[in-house]
Amino acid sequence: MGTKWITGFIVACAALTLWAQQEEGRNPYTSAEDVAAGADLFGKRCALCHGADGSGGTGPDLRRGQFRHGGSDAGLFRSIRFGISDSGMPRLGMPDERVWQVVAHVRSLSRSAKEIDVPGNAVQGKQLYLGKGDCSRCHTINGVGGRLGPDLSDIGWLRSTRHIKSSIIDPDQDIDRRYLSLHILKKDGQAIQGVPLNEDSYSIQLMDLQENLHSLWKRDLDEIRQEERSWMPSYQGTFSDSEVDDLVSYLYSLRRKTDQP
Ligand code: HEC
Ligand code: HEC
Known part of the structure; x- marks a missing residue:
């Protein structure tokens, strides 16, 4: 009888602590088991767009430790629990506990956050963008340019370098369906x-x-x-490999400031 009461008390305390942490917006599920469960879910539900190792694809690289929609536990929880409207980041409908486990895994990806090393020279990339590539005919950056293609002002937040590169040399791959x-x-x-x-x-x-x-x-x-084709021409052959790197480096640097917690 006595031990039962004590066990009950401990369980109640634990539940209360979890609840309190969640209320504060801190992740209550951060044990090694939680991170492992989160990694498993990540492989099933997120890897398609963020890469199995979190290095990104049509979705952003999640290892860089910077998040435009909020990098606090609460911010990550919000992005993953509710999705991000009009962005290609879906609302996935998972119970809160699962979402927190995924948050723990995402956190572990950027534990050793480092700025991603992009080969290429962004300054030269900008010149290619405006000059030889004439990319602004179809794309807007910070209010300037055409509208047939997507606005690229935040492309460095949105996509991985891998996706940016394949968009330039093989635009018919991974087309944003809004632009078919x-x-x-x-x-x-x-x-x-x-x-x-x-x-x-x-x-x-x-x-x-x-x-x-x-x-x-x-x-x-x-x-x-x-x-299933893009109006964007392929630039394979137009640019040398190092020019493509320059363009990728320029586009990846495009990230407008954000003040999300
Ligand atoms: C269908 C593709 C897709 C899937 C599936 C997907 N995401 Fe995303 N995700 C995106 C895109 C695209 C963005 C960029 C949205 C933006 O910044 O406007 C994004 C953004 C995010 C962000 C915010 C990044 C920031 O800078 O604030 C987080 C965190 C995130 N995803 C985590 C996840 C997790 C965890 C899963 C799985 C549970 C997941 N995503 C599933 C496409 C996807
Ligand atoms: C004739 C118009 C046109 C021109 C010129 C053009 N693009 Fe595009 N671009 C598009 C369209 C339409 C899309 C959306 C469909 C797709 O994914 O290919 C797109 C998509 C992209 C994407 C992917 C955006 C995303 O959110 O995933 C990148 C990166 C890109 N273009 C870069 C460039 C660069 C760099 C140049 C110049 C070298 C260029 N574009 C020239 C029309 C154009």
Whole structure:
């Protein structure tokens, strides 16, 4: 009887401590077992986008110890528990305890945080971006440039160097689905090409290659075709290997400041 009470008391204390830590936004699940369980979940639910070792892919490298949506325990919990809207980081629907375990694992990835070593020269990369590459024809950085492709102002936060590089030499890989190429043929014979903006049962909106906006009734169209291709040309061959490194280095350096805890 006595031991039962004592055990009960200890369990209650432990639960209370966990609760208190969670209330403060500190991770209550940080034991070696928690980290291991978190690593297992990471492999199943996160590796697809962040790489099995956390080094990134279409999602950011999680080993660098800097997080734009908050690097505190509470900040990481929020990103992983609720996802990040309009970003490709999904809401995964895991119980809180599991999320905390994943937080513990993510934390362990950046324990020995070091700035990722990017070969290339960012200053030269910027010149290639503006000059020979004419990348600003389709991309905006800090408010300047075209809109056919995604805004690159925060690309260094969003993606790994690996993804940035493959975007330049093989754009049809890992296309952001919001930018699949769209081909439309109207009943009057006019053809329009561009990227999709919006669609419902009756109408479709798109931006054409000259950045004109169109809103069309589907009943006026003969064909709507979407291809798994990017409007971005491949720059394989245009740039030497070291020029590609320069571009990657420049793009990876693009990270606007953030004041998330
Ligand atoms: C479908 C791809 C995808 C999956 C699956 C995914 N993520 Fe992400 N994640 C992203 C992208 C893209 C971003 C960048 C969002 C942004 O900064 O706007 C991101 C951002 C994050 C961030 C915030 C980084 C920062 O700088 O603040 C964390 C933390 C994170 N992911 C952890 C995880 C964990 C842990 C899992 C698995 C439970 C996971 N992600 C699953 C794509 C994904
Ligand atoms: C004709 C328009 C066009 C030009 C020119 C262009 N891009 Fe793109 N770019 C796009 C489009 C559209 C996408 C989105 C589809 C995709 O992933 O390829 C994109 C995607 C990207 C991405 C991936 C962005 C992400 O969020 O994952 C990077 C990086 C990129 N471009 C860099 C460049 C660089 C560097 C240049 C110049 C050397 C360049 N682009 C020139 C249209 C263009």
